[in-house]
Amino acid sequence: MSEKGFAECFVKDGSSFTLEKPAILIVDMLNDFCKEGGSMVLKEGAEVYGPIAALIAAGRARGCPIIYVNDCHRPGKYDREFDKRAPHCIDGTWGAEVVSELAPAEEDYCVKKRRFSGFFQTDLDLILRELGVKTVIVTGVVTNICVRSTCHDAFFLGYNVVVPEDCVRATGPREQASTLWDIATHFGAVSDSGQVIAKF
Numbered sequence: 222m223s224e225k226g227f228a229e230c231f232v233k234d235g236s237s238f239t240l241e242k243p244a245i246l247i248v249d250m251l252n253d254f255c256k257e258g259g260s261m262v263l264k265e266g267a268e269v270y271g272p273i274a275a276l277i278a279a280g281r282a283r284g285c286p287i288i289y290v291n292d293c294h295r296p297g298k299y300d301r302e303f304d305k306r307a308p309h310c311i312d313g314t315w316g317a318e319v320v321s322e323l324a325p326a327e328e329d330y331c332v333k334k335r336r337f338s339g340f341f342q343t344d345l346d347l348i349l350r351e352l353g354v355k356t357v358i359v360t361g362v363v364t365n366i367c368v369r370s371t372c373h374d375a376f377f378l379g380y381n382v383v384v385p386e387d388c389v390r391a392t393g394p395r396e397q398a399s400t401l402w403d404i405a406t407h408f409g410a411v412s413d414s415g416q417v418i419a420k421f
Contacts, residue, residue, distance in 0.1 A: 238383050238410035240420045241355040244286040245276060248339060248361030248368050250323050251291060253309045253316030255362065260309040260316055265390040266362045270322045272387040272414040273360050277323070279418040286352050288330040290339035290361075290371065293317050302336060338370035346378055356381040358417060364391035365400040372408050382409025385417050 250273065253259040255266035277287055292310040294300045294317075300308075310317040312333075325331055332345045339345050349357070357375045359382060361368055368389050375382050384404055391397035405411040 238381070238412065238420075239356075240358075240383070240417070241381060242353055243280070243356040243358055243383075243421075244288055244349060244352065244354040245280045245358045246288050246290055246339060246345075246360065246371065247273060247277070247319075247323060248290045248359060248371055249292050249310075249363070250289075250320050250361050251310055251316065252318050252320060254292075255320050261307055263362050263390060263392065269360065269362070269388050269390055270320070272385065273323055276358070276360065276385065276388060276414045276418060279421055280358075281326070283421045285421065286330065286354065287325070287328075288332060288345070288348065289319055289325050290332045290334060290343075290345060291317065291319065292335075292367070293333040294335060300335060336370075337367045338374045339367070340371060340374035340378065349380070354380070356383060358383045358385065360385060360388035362390050363396075364389040365396040366392070369400050369404070372404050376408040383417060384409060384411050385414040386411055387413045 253261055254263055280287060293312050294310055296311045296313060319325060330348055332339060332343050334343050336342065357380045359368055359372050372382050372384060384401065386401055391400055401411045
């Protein structure tokens with residue numbers, strides 16, 4: 222019988238990774254979450270603008286698909302997510318738009334989602350498979366909710382998952398550390414934007 226506890230019994234520590242046919246996912250970098258005046262602002266969200274922008278620039282230079290995965294809810298309609306969270310990111314409003322610092326380019330993809338995961342009831346998986354993507358580099362907010370859910374589903378669907386820790390922010394330091402540890406030990410690799418860029 223192993224003397225290691227459950228948490229220590231993993232094969233890889235999540236620090237090593239390769240970028241086989243990568244795509245960059247930008248999760249919920251939206252005005253309602255990141256800008257003053259938004260309906261549900263994570264102040265730390267602005268901290269990731271620079272690292273994500275650098276990652277996007279490096280990815281574009283190497284022909285890496287850039288995919289924005291955006292929370293978006295129908296105006297005036299019931300949405301079960303609002304049973305848990307205040308109304309936010311209503312389609313057609315300023316709050317549902319990507320922050321200007323990370324605005325999509327014409328060649329980028331934008332996927333609307335109504336639940337935390339970018340894969341749940343969206344065509345994200347179809348887009349990735351049509352592009353031949355094997356690895357998803359997941360960035361955005363918030364680490365312990367939508368980023369985490371997207372990483373889980375990516376792993377379940379057979380993608381390699383990489384999360385640059387300087388490109389994601391959680392609802393607090395404890396949640397950031399715990400979620401990144403869980404991703405590294407169960408769902409993928411955790412690194413930083415510089416190391417990811419170096420592997421393109």
